[in-house]
Amino acid sequence: MALIHAPVYNKNGQIVAASITNLDLHDIARACATYGIRRYYIVHPAETQRLLAERIMSFWQEGFGSTYNPDRKEAFAHVRLASSLEEVTREIALETGVAPLTVGTDARRYPRTVNYAALRRKLEQETGAYVLIFGTGWGLLKEEMAKMDFILEPLYGPSEYNHLSVRSAVSIILDRLRGRQNVK
């Protein structure tokens, strides 16, 4: 999974870099650990932002937090930092020997989409690497979405309101793709 902080849209449709936030690290790392995601990439082009993320995580991995809350240490063990989506796909390709298929997510509707059940079957039945991509702020650029191998449908409940936080959207999508429905 990759969480892209730049380039993304802001609320006025301008292209910006969003800041890394503490809760995006914590909540999403915990969701990734729950749903068996191999690696959670935090993507930001600015080195100072990546250093901030590293400092937060080292508290929970090596500092006081690692003994205070070992569950958090386990969650952060799967987190990596990267400067761009290209760096992410290159690293996955180098390690697995195959170029990963990219899966874009967005609250906007795109004409070419794959539904959750179909992608879930692919993940379960096919070999190869996939990278699930989320944008912070007001989402990923249209040009970037156009390059994706797959685009997931936006999330909707019974209403037309679909302004979920990226933390909520990641959690729901991971559950749709990887959740166990009956626990007993």
Place this chain on the structure above:
Amino acid sequence: MALIHAPVYNKNGQIVAASITNLDLHDIARACATYGIRRYYIVHPAETQRLLAERIMSFWQEGFGSTYNPDRKEAFAHVRLASSLEEVTREIALETGVAPLTVGTDARRYPRTVNYAALRRKLEQETGAYVLIFGTGWGLLKEEMAKMDFILEPLYGPSEYNHLSVRSAVSIILDRLRGRQNVK
């Protein structure tokens, strides 16, 4: 939906009151708006905590935030504050004329649980009021869980790690109970 801040367990199993956090207001209000939840109750016995929540929300409902981000104003329109779960159920009973059925959630396994598909059918087919209850901190007290009309299964992915944030758990459970699977 009700988010209980006290009494809840802390990580050592002691009974405590947890603080209201900004992101629990925002993320969960947005998820509730997306999934058509009639009312999101923030439950805390301390008046100072409820006043803090009110102050944050008034910024987004009446202050600068209401014009800066009207989506947030819409989300907060469904939020109410209460001092206890009893106050919540009493208010729902007064307004709807029926005592609401309580649905408890927990990351722990309880012997008596209802699965998501069964509860979803109930919500769609039966009349009456339901209140979905989440605990902050390390979860709701066992004695409180014992009083629930229904208890939902804990959330699991492919692994045994299940330390989701309450924001993630709420989002996923609302999607399981109310999400639309095909948008087109």
